[in-house]
Amino acid sequence: MDFTESFKMAAKTLAANKLRSSLTMLGIIIGNASVIAMVGLGEGAQQFINGQLQSLGPNVLFIIPGSRETRELGGLEVPRNLVVADAEAIATQVPSVKAVAPENSTQGVVSYRNRNTNSTIVGTTEDFLTVRSFEVEKGRFLTPLDQRRNSLVVVLGNQLAERLFEGEAALGKQVRIRGITFDVVGVLEQKGSSLGLNYDDSVMIPITTLASRIVGRTSPYGIEVSFISVSANSQESMDTAEFQITNLLRLRHGGDDFFINSQDTLLEIADTVTGALTLMLAAIASISLVVGGIGIMNIMLVSVRERTQEIGLRKAIGASQQDILVQFLIEAIILSALGGLIGTALGASSILVISVLSPFEAGVSTSAVLVAVGVSGGIGLFFGVVPARQAARLDPIVALRSA
Incomplete structure:
Protein backbone atom coordinates (compact mmCIF):
# COMPACT_ATOMS: atom_id res chain seq x y z
CA MET A 1 0.00 0.00 0.00
CA LEU A 53 15.60 52.18 28.61
CA GLN A 54 15.90 53.79 25.17
CA SER A 55 13.58 56.57 26.34
CA LEU A 56 16.13 57.54 28.99
CA GLY A 57 18.03 59.41 26.29
CA PRO A 58 20.96 58.70 23.96
CA ASN A 59 24.50 58.07 25.24
CA VAL A 60 23.43 58.40 28.87
CA LEU A 61 25.43 57.41 31.96
CA PHE A 62 23.87 57.23 35.42
CA ILE A 63 26.00 57.99 38.47
CA ILE A 64 24.45 56.47 41.59
CA PRO A 65 25.51 57.07 45.22
CA GLY A 66 26.79 54.18 47.32
CA SER A 67 28.79 51.20 46.15
CA ARG A 68 27.20 48.59 43.91
CA GLU A 69 27.50 46.05 46.74
CA THR A 70 25.62 48.39 49.11
CA ARG A 71 22.78 48.74 46.62
CA GLU A 72 22.55 45.00 46.04
CA LEU A 73 22.34 44.25 49.78
CA GLY A 74 19.08 46.12 50.03
CA GLY A 75 18.21 46.96 53.68
CA LEU A 76 21.27 49.17 54.29
CA GLU A 77 20.92 52.95 54.16
CA VAL A 78 22.43 54.40 51.01
CA PRO A 79 25.09 57.07 51.70
CA ARG A 80 24.08 60.65 50.91
CA ASN A 81 27.40 61.50 49.38
CA LEU A 82 26.49 62.49 45.83
CA VAL A 83 25.75 66.21 45.60
CA VAL A 84 25.06 68.97 43.09
CA ALA A 85 28.67 70.15 43.37
CA ASP A 86 29.76 66.78 41.93
CA ALA A 87 27.51 67.37 38.91
CA GLU A 88 28.94 70.84 38.44
CA ALA A 89 32.51 69.48 38.62
CA ILE A 90 31.71 66.84 35.99
CA ALA A 91 30.17 69.46 33.67
CA THR A 92 33.22 71.74 33.89
CA GLN A 93 36.09 69.26 34.16
CA VAL A 94 35.15 66.27 31.97
CA PRO A 95 35.66 67.13 28.28
CA SER A 96 33.87 64.06 26.90
CA VAL A 97 30.56 65.09 28.52
CA LYS A 98 27.93 67.17 26.71
CA ALA A 99 25.45 67.83 29.53
CA VAL A 100 24.89 66.88 33.18
CA ALA A 101 21.58 66.73 35.05
CA PRO A 102 21.46 65.96 38.79
CA GLU A 103 18.11 64.77 40.11
CA ASN A 104 16.46 64.36 43.48
CA SER A 105 12.83 63.50 44.10
CA THR A 106 10.23 63.16 46.81
CA GLN A 107 6.48 62.65 47.07
CA GLY A 108 4.00 65.39 47.89
CA VAL A 109 0.50 66.72 47.34
CA VAL A 110 0.09 69.16 44.44
CA SER A 111 -3.01 71.37 44.63
CA TYR A 112 -4.86 73.72 42.32
CA ARG A 113 -7.99 75.28 43.81
CA ASN A 114 -9.97 72.36 45.22
CA ARG A 115 -8.12 69.69 43.19
CA ASN A 116 -5.45 67.72 45.02
CA THR A 117 -3.27 64.92 43.75
CA ASN A 118 -0.28 63.06 45.12
CA SER A 119 2.65 63.35 42.73
CA THR A 120 6.41 62.98 42.41
CA ILE A 121 8.29 66.23 42.93
CA VAL A 122 11.52 66.17 40.92
CA GLY A 123 14.29 68.65 41.55
CA THR A 124 16.67 69.06 38.63
CA THR A 125 18.51 71.58 36.46
CA GLU A 126 18.16 73.14 33.02
CA ASP A 127 20.22 70.36 31.35
CA PHE A 128 17.55 67.76 32.12
CA LEU A 129 15.93 68.32 28.72
CA THR A 130 19.21 67.71 26.86
CA VAL A 131 20.32 64.66 28.81
CA ARG A 132 16.97 62.88 28.96
CA SER A 133 15.64 63.94 25.53
CA PHE A 134 12.51 65.66 26.78
CA GLU A 135 10.68 68.50 25.03
CA VAL A 136 8.64 71.39 26.39
CA GLU A 137 5.14 71.53 24.92
CA LYS A 138 4.13 74.90 26.35
CA GLY A 139 6.05 77.67 28.05
CA ARG A 140 9.65 77.14 29.13
CA PHE A 141 11.81 74.90 31.26
CA LEU A 142 13.91 75.69 34.31
CA THR A 143 16.79 78.15 33.84
CA PRO A 144 20.14 78.77 35.58
CA LEU A 145 18.61 81.95 37.04
CA ASP A 146 15.87 79.84 38.65
CA GLN A 147 18.56 77.72 40.27
CA ARG A 148 20.52 80.69 41.63
CA ARG A 149 17.42 82.41 43.02
CA ASN A 150 15.76 79.26 44.40
CA SER A 151 12.75 80.36 42.36
CA LEU A 152 9.27 79.07 43.18
CA VAL A 153 8.55 77.95 39.61
CA VAL A 154 7.33 74.60 38.37
CA VAL A 155 7.14 72.68 35.09
CA LEU A 156 4.31 70.14 34.99
CA GLY A 157 4.18 66.76 33.36
CA ASN A 158 1.57 66.46 30.64
CA GLN A 159 -0.79 64.09 32.49
CA LEU A 160 -0.55 66.02 35.75
CA ALA A 161 -1.38 69.31 34.00
CA GLU A 162 -4.41 67.72 32.38
CA ARG A 163 -5.61 66.27 35.67
CA LEU A 164 -5.13 69.47 37.67
CA PHE A 165 -6.45 72.00 35.16
CA GLU A 166 -8.97 69.83 33.24
CA GLY A 167 -8.52 71.58 29.90
CA GLU A 168 -7.69 75.03 31.23
CA ALA A 169 -4.44 76.72 30.23
CA ALA A 170 -1.84 75.83 32.87
CA LEU A 171 0.68 78.58 32.07
CA GLY A 172 0.53 81.55 34.40
CA LYS A 173 -1.51 79.65 36.98
CA GLN A 174 -0.31 78.81 40.48
CA VAL A 175 -0.19 75.46 42.22
CA ARG A 176 0.61 74.63 45.83
CA ILE A 177 3.14 72.01 46.87
CA ARG A 178 3.26 71.22 50.56
CA GLY A 179 1.63 74.53 51.30
CA ILE A 180 4.06 76.58 49.15
CA THR A 181 2.78 78.47 46.10
CA PHE A 182 4.61 77.89 42.79
CA ASP A 183 4.11 79.59 39.42
CA VAL A 184 3.54 77.26 36.45
CA VAL A 185 6.03 78.24 33.74
CA GLY A 186 5.90 75.21 31.46
CA VAL A 187 4.32 71.89 30.52
CA LEU A 188 6.36 68.95 29.18
CA GLU A 189 5.42 66.92 26.14
CA GLN A 190 4.06 63.49 26.96
CA LYS A 191 6.73 60.80 26.94
CA GLY A 192 5.72 58.01 29.30
CA SER A 193 7.37 56.44 32.30
CA SER A 194 10.95 55.24 32.51
CA LEU A 195 12.46 52.98 35.15
CA GLY A 196 9.38 53.23 37.34
CA LEU A 197 9.17 57.06 37.37
CA ASN A 198 6.42 58.62 35.30
CA TYR A 199 7.61 62.11 34.42
CA ASP A 200 4.28 62.79 32.71
CA ASP A 201 2.70 62.66 36.18
CA SER A 202 5.44 64.63 37.95
CA VAL A 203 6.34 68.23 38.73
CA MET A 204 9.79 69.62 37.98
CA ILE A 205 11.27 72.36 40.17
CA PRO A 206 14.80 73.78 40.57
CA ILE A 207 16.89 71.35 42.60
CA THR A 208 18.03 74.24 44.81
CA THR A 209 14.40 75.05 45.58
CA LEU A 210 13.71 71.41 46.40
CA ALA A 211 16.59 71.42 48.87
CA SER A 212 15.79 74.76 50.51
CA ARG A 213 11.96 74.65 50.61
CA ILE A 214 10.76 71.04 50.29
CA VAL A 215 13.17 68.42 51.68
CA GLY A 216 15.86 70.51 53.36
CA ARG A 217 19.58 69.82 53.23
CA THR A 218 19.99 66.17 54.19
CA SER A 219 23.65 65.70 53.20
CA PRO A 220 26.63 67.27 55.04
CA TYR A 221 28.44 67.64 51.70
CA GLY A 222 25.94 69.92 49.94
CA ILE A 223 22.67 69.53 48.08
CA GLU A 224 21.97 65.81 47.92
CA VAL A 225 20.97 64.12 44.66
CA SER A 226 19.43 60.71 44.04
CA PHE A 227 21.54 60.25 40.93
CA ILE A 228 23.29 62.22 38.21
CA SER A 229 22.45 61.70 34.53
CA VAL A 230 25.29 62.44 32.13
CA SER A 231 25.10 62.67 28.34
CA ALA A 232 28.34 61.80 26.57
CA ASN A 233 29.40 63.60 23.40
CA SER A 234 28.86 60.44 21.33
CA GLN A 235 28.36 56.70 21.60
CA GLU A 236 32.08 56.20 20.98
CA SER A 237 33.05 58.49 23.87
CA MET A 238 30.92 56.77 26.51
CA ASP A 239 33.77 54.58 27.80
CA THR A 240 36.05 57.62 27.92
CA ALA A 241 33.42 59.64 29.78
CA GLU A 242 32.89 56.85 32.30
CA PHE A 243 36.65 56.59 32.91
CA GLN A 244 37.09 60.34 33.35
CA ILE A 245 34.06 60.69 35.64
CA THR A 246 35.24 57.78 37.79
CA ASN A 247 38.68 59.32 38.25
CA LEU A 248 37.23 62.75 39.05
CA LEU A 249 34.76 61.48 41.65
CA ARG A 250 37.42 59.25 43.25
CA LEU A 251 39.56 62.33 43.79
CA ARG A 252 36.63 64.33 45.16
CA HIS A 253 35.28 61.57 47.43
CA GLY A 254 38.49 59.79 48.35
CA GLY A 255 37.22 56.39 47.23
CA ASP A 256 34.61 54.40 45.33
CA ASP A 257 31.43 55.40 47.16
CA PHE A 258 29.49 55.54 43.90
CA PHE A 259 29.03 53.48 40.76
CA ILE A 260 28.17 54.20 37.14
CA ASN A 261 25.65 52.41 34.96
CA SER A 262 25.50 52.99 31.24
CA GLN A 263 22.45 52.60 29.06
CA ASP A 264 24.14 49.67 27.31
CA THR A 265 24.77 47.94 30.64
CA LEU A 266 21.12 48.32 31.63
CA LEU A 267 20.05 46.97 28.22
CA GLU A 268 22.32 43.93 28.60
Whole structure:
Protein backbone atom coordinates (compact mmCIF):
# COMPACT_ATOMS: atom_id res chain seq x y z
CA MET A 1 0.00 0.00 0.00
CA ASP A 2 1.40 3.41 -0.93
CA PHE A 3 1.68 6.40 1.38
CA THR A 4 -1.28 8.24 -0.18
CA GLU A 5 -3.61 5.32 0.46
CA SER A 6 -2.35 4.99 4.04
CA PHE A 7 -2.93 8.70 4.62
CA LYS A 8 -6.48 8.55 3.27
CA MET A 9 -7.29 5.55 5.43
CA ALA A 10 -5.81 7.21 8.54
CA ALA A 11 -7.78 10.40 7.89
CA LYS A 12 -11.06 8.44 7.45
CA THR A 13 -10.44 6.54 10.67
CA LEU A 14 -9.85 9.76 12.65
CA ALA A 15 -12.88 11.46 11.07
CA ALA A 16 -15.06 8.50 12.08
CA ASN A 17 -14.11 9.07 15.74
CA LYS A 18 -14.35 12.85 15.99
CA LEU A 19 -14.85 13.12 19.77
CA ARG A 20 -11.97 10.81 20.60
CA SER A 21 -9.71 12.54 18.07
CA SER A 22 -10.61 15.97 19.46
CA LEU A 23 -9.90 14.95 23.06
CA THR A 24 -6.61 13.39 21.96
CA MET A 25 -5.54 16.66 20.33
CA LEU A 26 -6.48 18.75 23.36
CA GLY A 27 -3.15 18.32 25.14
CA ILE A 28 -1.21 19.29 22.01
CA ILE A 29 -3.50 22.29 21.41
CA ILE A 30 -3.00 23.59 24.95
CA GLY A 31 0.73 22.93 24.79
CA ASN A 32 1.26 24.79 21.51
CA ALA A 33 -0.94 27.71 22.55
CA SER A 34 0.91 27.99 25.86
CA VAL A 35 4.38 27.91 24.29
CA ILE A 36 3.55 30.54 21.66
CA ALA A 37 1.73 32.79 24.15
CA MET A 38 4.50 32.55 26.77
CA VAL A 39 7.27 33.23 24.25
CA GLY A 40 5.30 36.14 22.80
CA LEU A 41 4.70 37.53 26.31
CA GLY A 42 8.40 37.23 27.17
CA GLU A 43 9.49 38.95 23.97
CA GLY A 44 6.86 41.64 24.51
CA ALA A 45 8.23 42.27 28.00
CA GLN A 46 11.74 42.46 26.55
CA GLN A 47 10.68 45.02 23.94
CA PHE A 48 8.81 47.03 26.56
CA ILE A 49 11.81 47.21 28.90
CA ASN A 50 14.18 48.05 26.03
CA GLY A 51 11.84 50.83 24.97
CA GLN A 52 11.80 52.17 28.51
CA LEU A 53 15.60 52.18 28.61
CA GLN A 54 15.90 53.79 25.17
CA SER A 55 13.58 56.57 26.34
CA LEU A 56 16.13 57.54 28.99
CA GLY A 57 18.03 59.41 26.29
CA PRO A 58 20.96 58.70 23.96
CA ASN A 59 24.50 58.07 25.24
CA VAL A 60 23.43 58.40 28.87
CA LEU A 61 25.43 57.41 31.96
CA PHE A 62 23.87 57.23 35.42
CA ILE A 63 26.00 57.99 38.47
CA ILE A 64 24.45 56.47 41.59
CA PRO A 65 25.51 57.07 45.22
CA GLY A 66 26.79 54.18 47.32
CA SER A 67 28.79 51.20 46.15
CA ARG A 68 27.20 48.59 43.91
CA GLU A 69 27.50 46.05 46.74
CA THR A 70 25.62 48.39 49.11
CA ARG A 71 22.78 48.74 46.62
CA GLU A 72 22.55 45.00 46.04
CA LEU A 73 22.34 44.25 49.78
CA GLY A 74 19.08 46.12 50.03
CA GLY A 75 18.21 46.96 53.68
CA LEU A 76 21.27 49.17 54.29
CA GLU A 77 20.92 52.95 54.16
CA VAL A 78 22.43 54.40 51.01
CA PRO A 79 25.09 57.07 51.70
CA ARG A 80 24.08 60.65 50.91
CA ASN A 81 27.40 61.50 49.38
CA LEU A 82 26.49 62.49 45.83
CA VAL A 83 25.75 66.21 45.60
CA VAL A 84 25.06 68.97 43.09
CA ALA A 85 28.67 70.15 43.37
CA ASP A 86 29.76 66.78 41.93
CA ALA A 87 27.51 67.37 38.91
CA GLU A 88 28.94 70.84 38.44
CA ALA A 89 32.51 69.48 38.62
CA ILE A 90 31.71 66.84 35.99
CA ALA A 91 30.17 69.46 33.67
CA THR A 92 33.22 71.74 33.89
CA GLN A 93 36.09 69.26 34.16
CA VAL A 94 35.15 66.27 31.97
CA PRO A 95 35.66 67.13 28.28
CA SER A 96 33.87 64.06 26.90
CA VAL A 97 30.56 65.09 28.52
CA LYS A 98 27.93 67.17 26.71
CA ALA A 99 25.45 67.83 29.53
CA VAL A 100 24.89 66.88 33.18
CA ALA A 101 21.58 66.73 35.05
CA PRO A 102 21.46 65.96 38.79
CA GLU A 103 18.11 64.77 40.11
CA ASN A 104 16.46 64.36 43.48
CA SER A 105 12.83 63.50 44.10
CA THR A 106 10.23 63.16 46.81
CA GLN A 107 6.48 62.65 47.07
CA GLY A 108 4.00 65.39 47.89
CA VAL A 109 0.50 66.72 47.34
CA VAL A 110 0.09 69.16 44.44
CA SER A 111 -3.01 71.37 44.63
CA TYR A 112 -4.86 73.72 42.32
CA ARG A 113 -7.99 75.28 43.81
CA ASN A 114 -9.97 72.36 45.22
CA ARG A 115 -8.12 69.69 43.19
CA ASN A 116 -5.45 67.72 45.02
CA THR A 117 -3.27 64.92 43.75
CA ASN A 118 -0.28 63.06 45.12
CA SER A 119 2.65 63.35 42.73
CA THR A 120 6.41 62.98 42.41
CA ILE A 121 8.29 66.23 42.93
CA VAL A 122 11.52 66.17 40.92
CA GLY A 123 14.29 68.65 41.55
CA THR A 124 16.67 69.06 38.63
CA THR A 125 18.51 71.58 36.46
CA GLU A 126 18.16 73.14 33.02
CA ASP A 127 20.22 70.36 31.35
CA PHE A 128 17.55 67.76 32.12
CA LEU A 129 15.93 68.32 28.72
CA THR A 130 19.21 67.71 26.86
CA VAL A 131 20.32 64.66 28.81
CA ARG A 132 16.97 62.88 28.96
CA SER A 133 15.64 63.94 25.53
CA PHE A 134 12.51 65.66 26.78
CA GLU A 135 10.68 68.50 25.03
CA VAL A 136 8.64 71.39 26.39
CA GLU A 137 5.14 71.53 24.92
CA LYS A 138 4.13 74.90 26.35
CA GLY A 139 6.05 77.67 28.05
CA ARG A 140 9.65 77.14 29.13
CA PHE A 141 11.81 74.90 31.26
CA LEU A 142 13.91 75.69 34.31
CA THR A 143 16.79 78.15 33.84
CA PRO A 144 20.14 78.77 35.58
CA LEU A 145 18.61 81.95 37.04
CA ASP A 146 15.87 79.84 38.65
CA GLN A 147 18.56 77.72 40.27
CA ARG A 148 20.52 80.69 41.63
CA ARG A 149 17.42 82.41 43.02
CA ASN A 150 15.76 79.26 44.40
CA SER A 151 12.75 80.36 42.36
CA LEU A 152 9.27 79.07 43.18
CA VAL A 153 8.55 77.95 39.61
CA VAL A 154 7.33 74.60 38.37
CA VAL A 155 7.14 72.68 35.09
CA LEU A 156 4.31 70.14 34.99
CA GLY A 157 4.18 66.76 33.36
CA ASN A 158 1.57 66.46 30.64
CA GLN A 159 -0.79 64.09 32.49
CA LEU A 160 -0.55 66.02 35.75
CA ALA A 161 -1.38 69.31 34.00
CA GLU A 162 -4.41 67.72 32.38
CA ARG A 163 -5.61 66.27 35.67
CA LEU A 164 -5.13 69.47 37.67
CA PHE A 165 -6.45 72.00 35.16
CA GLU A 166 -8.97 69.83 33.24
CA GLY A 167 -8.52 71.58 29.90
CA GLU A 168 -7.69 75.03 31.23
CA ALA A 169 -4.44 76.72 30.23
CA ALA A 170 -1.84 75.83 32.87
CA LEU A 171 0.68 78.58 32.07
CA GLY A 172 0.53 81.55 34.40
CA LYS A 173 -1.51 79.65 36.98
CA GLN A 174 -0.31 78.81 40.48
CA VAL A 175 -0.19 75.46 42.22
CA ARG A 176 0.61 74.63 45.83
CA ILE A 177 3.14 72.01 46.87
CA ARG A 178 3.26 71.22 50.56
CA GLY A 179 1.63 74.53 51.30
CA ILE A 180 4.06 76.58 49.15
CA THR A 181 2.78 78.47 46.10
CA PHE A 182 4.61 77.89 42.79
CA ASP A 183 4.11 79.59 39.42
CA VAL A 184 3.54 77.26 36.45
CA VAL A 185 6.03 78.24 33.74
CA GLY A 186 5.90 75.21 31.46
CA VAL A 187 4.32 71.89 30.52
CA LEU A 188 6.36 68.95 29.18
CA GLU A 189 5.42 66.92 26.14
CA GLN A 190 4.06 63.49 26.96
CA LYS A 191 6.73 60.80 26.94
CA GLY A 192 5.72 58.01 29.30
CA SER A 193 7.37 56.44 32.30
CA SER A 194 10.95 55.24 32.51
CA LEU A 195 12.46 52.98 35.15
CA GLY A 196 9.38 53.23 37.34
CA LEU A 197 9.17 57.06 37.37
CA ASN A 198 6.42 58.62 35.30
CA TYR A 199 7.61 62.11 34.42
CA ASP A 200 4.28 62.79 32.71
CA ASP A 201 2.70 62.66 36.18
CA SER A 202 5.44 64.63 37.95
CA VAL A 203 6.34 68.23 38.73
CA MET A 204 9.79 69.62 37.98
CA ILE A 205 11.27 72.36 40.17
CA PRO A 206 14.80 73.78 40.57
CA ILE A 207 16.89 71.35 42.60
CA THR A 208 18.03 74.24 44.81
CA THR A 209 14.40 75.05 45.58
CA LEU A 210 13.71 71.41 46.40
CA ALA A 211 16.59 71.42 48.87
CA SER A 212 15.79 74.76 50.51
CA ARG A 213 11.96 74.65 50.61
CA ILE A 214 10.76 71.04 50.29
CA VAL A 215 13.17 68.42 51.68
CA GLY A 216 15.86 70.51 53.36
CA ARG A 217 19.58 69.82 53.23
CA THR A 218 19.99 66.17 54.19
CA SER A 219 23.65 65.70 53.20
CA PRO A 220 26.63 67.27 55.04
CA TYR A 221 28.44 67.64 51.70
CA GLY A 222 25.94 69.92 49.94
CA ILE A 223 22.67 69.53 48.08
CA GLU A 224 21.97 65.81 47.92
CA VAL A 225 20.97 64.12 44.66
CA SER A 226 19.43 60.71 44.04
CA PHE A 227 21.54 60.25 40.93
CA ILE A 228 23.29 62.22 38.21
CA SER A 229 22.45 61.70 34.53
CA VAL A 230 25.29 62.44 32.13
CA SER A 231 25.10 62.67 28.34
CA ALA A 232 28.34 61.80 26.57
CA ASN A 233 29.40 63.60 23.40
CA SER A 234 28.86 60.44 21.33
CA GLN A 235 28.36 56.70 21.60
CA GLU A 236 32.08 56.20 20.98
CA SER A 237 33.05 58.49 23.87
CA MET A 238 30.92 56.77 26.51
CA ASP A 239 33.77 54.58 27.80
CA THR A 240 36.05 57.62 27.92
CA ALA A 241 33.42 59.64 29.78
CA GLU A 242 32.89 56.85 32.30
CA PHE A 243 36.65 56.59 32.91
CA GLN A 244 37.09 60.34 33.35
CA ILE A 245 34.06 60.69 35.64
CA THR A 246 35.24 57.78 37.79
CA ASN A 247 38.68 59.32 38.25
CA LEU A 248 37.23 62.75 39.05
CA LEU A 249 34.76 61.48 41.65
CA ARG A 250 37.42 59.25 43.25
CA LEU A 251 39.56 62.33 43.79
CA ARG A 252 36.63 64.33 45.16
CA HIS A 253 35.28 61.57 47.43
CA GLY A 254 38.49 59.79 48.35
CA GLY A 255 37.22 56.39 47.23
CA ASP A 256 34.61 54.40 45.33
CA ASP A 257 31.43 55.40 47.16
CA PHE A 258 29.49 55.54 43.90
CA PHE A 259 29.03 53.48 40.76
CA ILE A 260 28.17 54.20 37.14
CA ASN A 261 25.65 52.41 34.96
CA SER A 262 25.50 52.99 31.24
CA GLN A 263 22.45 52.60 29.06
CA ASP A 264 24.14 49.67 27.31
CA THR A 265 24.77 47.94 30.64
CA LEU A 266 21.12 48.32 31.63
CA LEU A 267 20.05 46.97 28.22
CA GLU A 268 22.32 43.93 28.60
CA ILE A 269 20.96 43.22 32.08
CA ALA A 270 17.38 43.59 30.87
CA ASP A 271 18.01 41.32 27.87
CA THR A 272 19.58 38.66 30.10
CA VAL A 273 16.74 38.73 32.63
CA THR A 274 13.90 38.79 30.10
CA GLY A 275 15.63 36.15 27.95
CA ALA A 276 15.89 33.82 30.94
CA LEU A 277 12.26 34.56 31.83
CA THR A 278 11.11 33.79 28.29
CA LEU A 279 13.06 30.52 28.28
CA MET A 280 11.61 29.52 31.65
CA LEU A 281 8.04 30.29 30.55
CA ALA A 282 8.53 28.33 27.33
CA ALA A 283 9.99 25.37 29.26
CA ILE A 284 7.04 25.32 31.65
CA ALA A 285 4.56 25.55 28.78
CA SER A 286 6.40 22.76 26.93
CA ILE A 287 5.40 20.33 29.67
CA SER A 288 1.89 20.50 28.22
CA LEU A 289 3.27 19.23 24.90
CA VAL A 290 4.80 16.19 26.60
CA VAL A 291 1.52 15.53 28.44
CA GLY A 292 -0.30 15.84 25.13
CA GLY A 293 2.09 13.31 23.55
CA ILE A 294 1.44 10.84 26.35
CA GLY A 295 -2.28 11.35 25.78
CA ILE A 296 -1.83 10.50 22.09
CA MET A 297 0.04 7.31 22.99
CA ASN A 298 -2.65 6.23 25.48
CA ILE A 299 -5.50 6.83 23.05
CA MET A 300 -3.64 5.08 20.24
CA LEU A 301 -3.00 2.05 22.48
CA VAL A 302 -6.72 1.91 23.27
CA SER A 303 -7.43 2.27 19.54
CA VAL A 304 -5.19 -0.74 18.79
CA ARG A 305 -7.21 -2.86 21.19
CA GLU A 306 -10.52 -1.65 19.78
CA ARG A 307 -9.42 -2.26 16.18
CA THR A 308 -8.00 -5.73 16.65
CA GLN A 309 -10.48 -7.26 14.20
CA GLU A 310 -9.73 -4.59 11.57
CA ILE A 311 -6.00 -5.19 11.89
CA GLY A 312 -6.50 -8.97 11.66
CA LEU A 313 -8.64 -8.67 8.53
CA ARG A 314 -6.15 -6.34 6.82
CA LYS A 315 -3.30 -8.68 7.55
CA ALA A 316 -5.33 -11.68 6.40
CA ILE A 317 -5.90 -10.08 2.99
CA GLY A 318 -2.25 -9.21 2.52
CA ALA A 319 -1.41 -6.03 4.45
CA SER A 320 2.19 -6.11 5.68
CA GLN A 321 3.51 -5.08 9.09
CA GLN A 322 4.93 -1.96 7.47
CA ASP A 323 1.47 -0.98 6.11
CA ILE A 324 -0.08 -1.26 9.57
CA LEU A 325 2.87 0.57 11.17
CA VAL A 326 2.72 3.45 8.65
CA GLN A 327 -1.05 3.89 9.05
CA PHE A 328 -0.91 4.17 12.84
CA LEU A 329 2.08 6.51 12.67
CA ILE A 330 0.25 8.72 10.18
CA GLU A 331 -2.76 8.86 12.51
CA ALA A 332 -0.55 9.99 15.41
CA ILE A 333 1.20 12.61 13.27
CA ILE A 334 -2.09 13.96 11.92
CA LEU A 335 -3.45 14.33 15.45
CA SER A 336 -0.36 16.14 16.72
CA ALA A 337 0.11 18.33 13.61
CA LEU A 338 -3.55 19.37 13.51
CA GLY A 339 -3.46 20.04 17.24
CA GLY A 340 -0.32 22.07 16.69
CA LEU A 341 -1.98 24.25 14.04
CA ILE A 342 -5.08 24.86 16.18
CA GLY A 343 -2.87 25.59 19.18
CA THR A 344 -0.84 28.04 17.10
CA ALA A 345 -4.00 29.91 16.12
CA LEU A 346 -5.13 30.08 19.76
CA GLY A 347 -1.67 31.18 20.92
CA ALA A 348 -1.52 33.94 18.30
CA SER A 349 -5.01 35.11 19.27
CA SER A 350 -4.06 35.24 22.95
CA ILE A 351 -0.98 37.34 22.10
CA LEU A 352 -3.20 39.86 20.28
CA VAL A 353 -5.41 40.05 23.38
CA ILE A 354 -2.35 40.56 25.61
CA SER A 355 -1.06 43.39 23.40
CA VAL A 356 -4.44 45.14 23.65
CA LEU A 357 -4.91 44.74 27.41
CA SER A 358 -1.31 45.35 28.53
CA PRO A 359 1.51 47.81 27.76
CA PHE A 360 3.52 44.97 26.19
CA GLU A 361 3.74 45.09 22.41
CA ALA A 362 3.63 41.31 22.23
CA GLY A 363 4.11 39.75 18.81
CA VAL A 364 3.88 36.29 17.33
CA SER A 365 7.36 34.82 17.20
CA THR A 366 7.93 32.95 13.92
CA SER A 367 10.65 30.84 15.51
CA ALA A 368 8.33 29.93 18.41
CA VAL A 369 5.60 28.88 15.96
CA LEU A 370 7.99 26.73 13.91
CA VAL A 371 9.50 25.14 17.00
CA ALA A 372 6.12 24.48 18.63
CA VAL A 373 4.58 22.93 15.53
CA GLY A 374 7.76 20.96 14.80
CA VAL A 375 7.99 19.68 18.35
CA SER A 376 4.32 18.74 18.44
CA GLY A 377 4.73 16.78 15.19
CA GLY A 378 7.86 15.10 16.56
CA ILE A 379 6.04 14.24 19.78
CA GLY A 380 3.22 12.67 17.80
CA LEU A 381 5.74 10.59 15.85
CA PHE A 382 7.67 9.63 19.00
CA PHE A 383 4.68 8.64 21.11
CA GLY A 384 2.93 7.01 18.16
CA VAL A 385 5.74 4.48 17.63
CA VAL A 386 4.80 2.20 20.54
CA PRO A 387 1.11 1.70 19.64
CA ALA A 388 1.98 1.51 15.93
CA ARG A 389 4.54 -1.25 16.53
CA GLN A 390 2.09 -3.09 18.77
CA ALA A 391 -0.55 -2.97 16.03
CA ALA A 392 1.93 -4.08 13.34
CA ARG A 393 3.05 -7.10 15.39
CA LEU A 394 -0.44 -8.50 15.98
CA ASP A 395 -0.80 -12.03 14.69
CA PRO A 396 -3.71 -12.07 12.21
CA ILE A 397 -5.05 -15.41 13.48
CA VAL A 398 -4.97 -14.27 17.10
CA ALA A 399 -6.49 -10.93 16.10
CA LEU A 400 -9.39 -12.56 14.29
CA ARG A 401 -10.05 -15.01 17.14
CA SER A 402 -10.07 -12.25 19.77
CA ALA A 403 -12.40 -10.05 17.76
